[in-house]
Amino acid sequence: ISFIWRNTFAKIGEDWVFLALLGIIVAMFSYIMDYGIVMCNNARVWMYRDLTTHPFLQYLAWICLPVFLVLFSAGFVHILAPQAIGSGIPEMKTILRGVVLKEYLTFRTGVAKVVALTAALGSGMPLGKEGPLVHIASIVATLMSKMVTSFKGIYENESRNSEMLAAACAVGVSCNFGAPIGGVLFSIEVTSVYFAIRNYWRGFFSAVFGALMFRLMAYWFSNEDTLTAIFGTEYHVDFPYDPQELFIYALVGAFGGLSGAAFILFHRRYVLFMRKNKRISSFLQKNRFIYPGLMSLFITTLYFPLGLGQFLASTLSTRTQILHLFSNFTWVSDDLTVEQAEIVSHWVTESCSIFVNLSLYMLVTFFTTIWASTLPVPSGTVIPIFKMGAAFGRMIGEAMHLWFPEGVRIGGALSPILPGGYAIVGAAAFSAGLTHSISICVVISEMTGQIRHIIPVMIAVLVANAISTLLQPSLYDSIIMIKK
Amino acid sequence: ISFIWRNTFAKIGEDWVFLALLGIIVAMFSYIMDYGIVMCNNARVWMYRDLTTHPFLQYLAWICLPVFLVLFSAGFVHILAPQAIGSGIPEMKTILRGVVLKEYLTFRTGVAKVVALTAALGSGMPLGKEGPLVHIASIVATLMSKMVTSFKGIYENESRNSEMLAAACAVGVSCNFGAPIGGVLFSIEVTSVYFAIRNYWRGFFSAVFGALMFRLMAYWFSNEDTLTAIFGTEYHVDFPYDPQELFIYALVGAFGGLSGAAFILFHRRYVLFMRKNKRISSFLQKNRFIYPGLMSLFITTLYFPLGLGQFLASTLSTRTQILHLFSNFTWVSDDLTVEQAEIVSHWVTESCSIFVNLSLYMLVTFFTTIWASTLPVPSGTVIPIFKMGAAFGRMIGEAMHLWFPEGVRIGGALSPILPGGYAIVGAAAFSAGLTHSISICVVISEMTGQIRHIIPVMIAVLVANAISTLLQPSLYDSIIMIKK
Numbered sequence: 020i021s022f023i024w025r026n027t028f029a030k031i032g033e034d035w036v037f038l039a040l041l042g043i044i045v046a047m048f049s050y051i052m053d054y055g056i057v058m059c060n061n062a063r064v065w066m067y068r069d070l071t072t073h074p075f076l077q078y079l080a081w082i083c084l085p086v087f088l089v090l091f092s093a094g095f096v097h098i099l100a101p102q103a104i105g106s107g108i109p110e111m112k113t114i115l116r117g118v119v120l121k122e123y124l125t126f127r128t129g130v131a132k133v134v135a136l137t138a139a140l141g142s143g144m145p146l147g148k149e150g151p152l153v154h155i156a157s158i159v160a161t162l163m164s165k166m167v168t169s170f171k172g173i174y175e176n177e178s179r180n181s182e183m184l185a186a187a188c189a190v191g192v193s194c195n196f197g198a199p200i201g202g203v204l205f206s207i208e209v210t211s212v213y214f215a216i217r218n219y220w221r222g223f224f225s226a227v228f229g230a231l232m233f234r235l236m237a238y239w240f241s242n243e244d245t246l247t248a249i250f251g252t253e254y255h256v257d258f259p260y261d262p263q264e265l266f267i268y269a270l271v272g273a274f275g276g277l278s279g280a281a282f283i284l285f286h287r288r289y290v291l292f293m294r295k296n297k298r299i300s301s302f303l304q305k306n307r308f309i310y311p312g313l314m315s316l317f318i319t320t321l322y323f324p325l326g327l328g329q330f331l332a333s334t335l336s337t338r339t340q341i342l343h344l345f346s347n348f349t350w351v352s353d354d355l356t357v358e359q360a361e362i363v364s365h366w367v368t369e370s371c372s373i374f375v376n377l378s379l380y381m382l383v384t385f386f387t388t389i390w391a392s393t394l395p396v397p398s399g400t401v402i403p404i405f406k407m408g409a410a411f412g413r414m415i416g417e418a419m420h421l422w423f424p425e426g427v428r429i430g431g432a433l434s435p436i437l438p439g440g441y442a443i444v445g446a447a448a449f450s451a452g453l454t455h456s457i458s459i460c461v462v463i464s465e466m467t468g469q470i471r472h473i474i475p476v477m478i479a480v481l482v483a484n485a486i487s488t489l490l491q492p493s494l495y496d497s498i499i500m501i502k503k
Numbered sequence: 504i505s506f507i508w509r510n511t512f513a514k515i516g517e518d519w520v521f522l523a524l525l526g527i528i529v530a531m532f533s534y535i536m537d538y539g540i541v542m543c544n545n546a547r548v549w550m551y552r553d554l555t556t557h558p559f560l561q562y563l564a565w566i567c568l569p570v571f572l573v574l575f576s577a578g579f580v581h582i583l584a585p586q587a588i589g590s591g592i593p594e595m596k597t598i599l600r601g602v603v604l605k606e607y608l609t610f611r612t613g614v615a616k617v618v619a620l621t622a623a624l625g626s627g628m629p630l631g632k633e634g635p636l637v638h639i640a641s642i643v644a645t646l647m648s649k650m651v652t653s654f655k656g657i658y659e660n661e662s663r664n665s666e667m668l669a670a671a672c673a674v675g676v677s678c679n680f681g682a683p684i685g686g687v688l689f690s691i692e693v694t695s696v697y698f699a700i701r702n703y704w705r706g707f708f709s710a711v712f713g714a715l716m717f718r719l720m721a722y723w724f725s726n727e728d729t730l731t732a733i734f735g736t737e738y739h740v741d742f743p744y745d746p747q748e749l750f751i752y753a754l755v756g757a758f759g760g761l762s763g764a765a766f767i768l769f770h771r772r773y774v775l776f777m778r779k780n781k782r783i784s785s786f787l788q789k790n791r792f793i794y795p796g797l798m799s800l801f802i803t804t805l806y807f808p809l810g811l812g813q814f815l816a817s818t819l820s821t822r823t824q825i826l827h828l829f830s831n832f833t834w835v836s837d838d839l840t841v842e843q844a845e846i847v848s849h850w851v852t853e854s855c856s857i858f859v860n861l862s863l864y865m866l867v868t869f870f871t872t873i874w875a876s877t878l879p880v881p882s883g884t885v886i887p888i889f890k891m892g893a894a895f896g897r898m899i900g901e902a903m904h905l906w907f908p909e910g911v912r913i914g915g916a917l918s919p920i921l922p923g924g925y926a927i928v929g930a931a932a933f934s935a936g937l938t939h940s941i942s943i944c945v946v947i948s949e950m951t952g953q954i955r956h957i958i959p960v961m962i963a964v965l966v967a968n969a970i971s972t973l974l975q976p977s978l979y980d981s982i983i984m985i986k987k
Binding site: 208262 | 683684688691692695696697698699700701703704707708711714715718719746749941944945948949952953954955957958961962965968
């Protein structure tokens with residue numbers, strides 16, 4: 020391959036073709052994994068819903084697939100490559116600072132990560148895939164560059180290598196969020212300390228090919244409009260928000276910062292507690308499948324739709340949940356269309372209003388995400404926290420609507436409250452509190468396909484960042500601290 | 504002031520308050536200057552249109568105000584502070600690299616820049632204000648930090664000082680384009696070589712206050728919705744573009760790169776030619792007002808609405824021109840509403856179609872911008888090139904519509920061509936070709952309040968960058984080369 024490469028692409032511009040291919044390949048991985056995850060999720064809901072009507076059997080049907088998938092995932096990475104466990108962003112941050120992590124960017128680890136990640140997310144655990152995808156993209160980049168340079172002597176140019184890895188991180192985030200620009204910025208923020216503007220275009224170039232591929236695959240295979248906006252929203256109003264609402268947005272941001280910091284603190288405490296407790300940890304070391312088995316059983320039980328799950332919209336996929344939370348209508352309004360009522364029906368129960376439901380949803384998501392992220396499987400945590408933030412924002416937005424049913428007076432006109440806007444702001448604020456990144460506001464604009472709420476989002480993100488930075492290191496730095 | 508400062512804000516967090524104030528003050532400057540510029544422009548059009556009907560007197564009325572304003576502007580900076588001449592971005596780039604430019608960031612220069620810039624842009628010359636506003640913001644930051652630290656010893660911390668200047672550059676760009684995120688990124692790209700992620704939030708924090716202030720002022724004083732999007736557009740379609748159209752977008756990008764490079768080349772050649780020619784240059788040195796007077800007379804004459812100006816939509820302000828070019832309907836379509844026909848009427852003449860008009864518009868803008876940017880007044884060049892790109896995009900879009908009147912076939916459905924989308928892509932591509940910046944795609948999303956076209960925009964911007972970088976240094980580097 021190297022020979023053909025040198026005589027064709029290397030002459031027009033090795034870099035360009037390399038980056039384009041990198042973007043395309045990672046997008047394909049992302050798409051295929053998404054496909055697998057959706058299939059697993061559908062299977063899980065189908066088994067619960069259509070196989071039987073007896074509650075106990077339904078319970079068995081509900082838990083068996085997730086527990087099996089988590090155990091499979093844990094076993095797979097254990098046998099093939101334990102380096103594939105966890106996120107990937109903290110490790111890439113370390114690598115980009117010049118530390119060499121052994122076996123971290125090998126083919127073996129890549130296979131383990133792809134397969135185990137699909138299984139783990141397919142189980143419906145509250146986990147995300149942004150970190151692992153960064154890892155996968157970095158592995159792809161490394162393997163590709165080895166393939167190209169293997170006949171010319173490995174690691175011809177070490178600085179070149181780290182430029183490639185930086186671009187790979189950008190592609191990873193971009194393909195995950197469907198956000199080419201925000202992805203590049205996010206990856207720079209979370210992995211770099213100093214950044215050379217000279218390398219700026221690499222990430223963009225690669226990400227745009229990734230995004231394009233992602234979009235084309237959505238065209239070809241599922242008629243979905245994935246790329247323009249994964250969580251497409253359309254709020255058509257002249258005044259999407261009122262200056263007076265900005266205080267509330269800032270408060271949402273403050274809360275996002277606080278709970279981001281709380282998450283990081285609890286997560287670290289929990290991990291250190293488990294490790295310190297010699298008896299538990301040595302027991303779990305010997306019986307590697309007990310912890311993932313029990314933990315996934317416990318989490319899945321929590322989400323059982325006939326039990327607590329009815330408050331948690333647990334039959335919906337993560338994507339649908341977020342789409343619902345971002346939806347552009349007021350849930351507590353009296354006149355809902357049929358589709359709107361269908362959406363709300365997932366978020367109320369006979370006994371409880373949406374406020375109780377959403378509070379429970381947040382609380383449970385918070386703790387299950389901490390637990391799930393300690394499972395020995397590939398996992399990210401941004402998306403669950405994002406979900407939690409969206410729920411919080413939706414709650415505040417609906418409450419605002421109840422307080423000001425007519426809307427807020429601005430000049431002469433009344434501008435109505437848009438709860439969906441609050442949900443977006445909340446999601447951004449919580450993610451920012453967790454990752455200490457500002458570029459999440461670009462990511463969320465690209466995700467929702469809208470940029471109208473950019474000022475509230477930025478305010479909330481800045482407040483969340485300030486508070487969270489004051490209280491705790493970022494999640495990634497916290498994980499680096501734990502691993503040291 | 505320093506005393507009060509130390510006992511109040513310094514305790515809660517000097518940095519924060521400082522950055523917020525910086526954003527607010529720069530936004531106020533930007534707003535007031537915009538107001539002055541619009542007034543001058545209105546006066547110019549009014550004098551031409553309503554004062555008299557005799558063509559020759561109309562001509563006199565058309566030219567007298569611009570020539571006077573340019574002469575005033577040139578005289579003002581000449582007497583007060585010649586450092587205020589020109590853009591400001593190249594100089595800030597030099598300063599941020601550690602070179603000390605004398606008298607460049609003084610109060611005197613600031614006053615000269617603000618007044619002369621308003622006059623120069625009010626004259627209707629094809630100039631922009633992004634560069635000068637960066638300079639003004641940097642001056643504001645320097646003066647503020649002197650005020651605060653004057654009693655504690657000047658320049659307590661030099662690295663701190665350059666962090667502040669970087670934030671100021673971000674604010675300058677943000678307040679100009681009404682693009683808080685894009686502004687920060689753009690300023691990083693055009694002024695820095697290496698960037699510390701640690702300082703990232705400063706620019707954002709300051710820019711968000713600037714953007715907020717800008718928006719609030721628009722609320723209070725003119726009922727306009729300036730900030731959400733200065734050139735607000737709304738394209739409501741499920742498929743804003745088709746994958747096949749991406750080739751055309753890439754071609755638009757290529758053309759943008761070529762003409763960006765051509766602009767930089769011609770600009771440098773022209774400046775060097777004028778300087779080399781000893782006789783001309785010594786003559787102009789002695790008679791400082793001859794060159795600006797004649798040049799502004801010449802350019803204004805070109806734009807005279809009864810002459811060539813009828814092809815150039817010259818009675819419209821720059822803002823209106825861009826809004827027209829971005830408008831969401833097809834100009835060559837047969838059934839236009841009254842408002843739509845009114846818009847198109849500015850861009851056709853009795854004898855010529857929009858294609859001839861737009862071509863002339865581009866050609867004239869190209870050369871007059873080069874000439875105007877050599878006037879000894881504060882000036883930027885991004886906005887005129889942006890306009891030119893929008894015209895090119897609109898032209899291509901309309902041509903595409905004529906070739907594919909039914910739209911492009913995608914899957915089963917026909918997706919119609921959106922010429923406005925091409926205009927946006929063209930504007931981004933041409934600006935990118937000029938400034939060698941990638942973040943222009945974020946700027947344009949924020950400017951238009953839409954992010955749906957992000958993939959075509961990114962593709963065009965990357966292509967434009969690649970071609971332009973291959974052929975020429977960026978405009979700012981070219982100016983640094985000239986000044987050396």
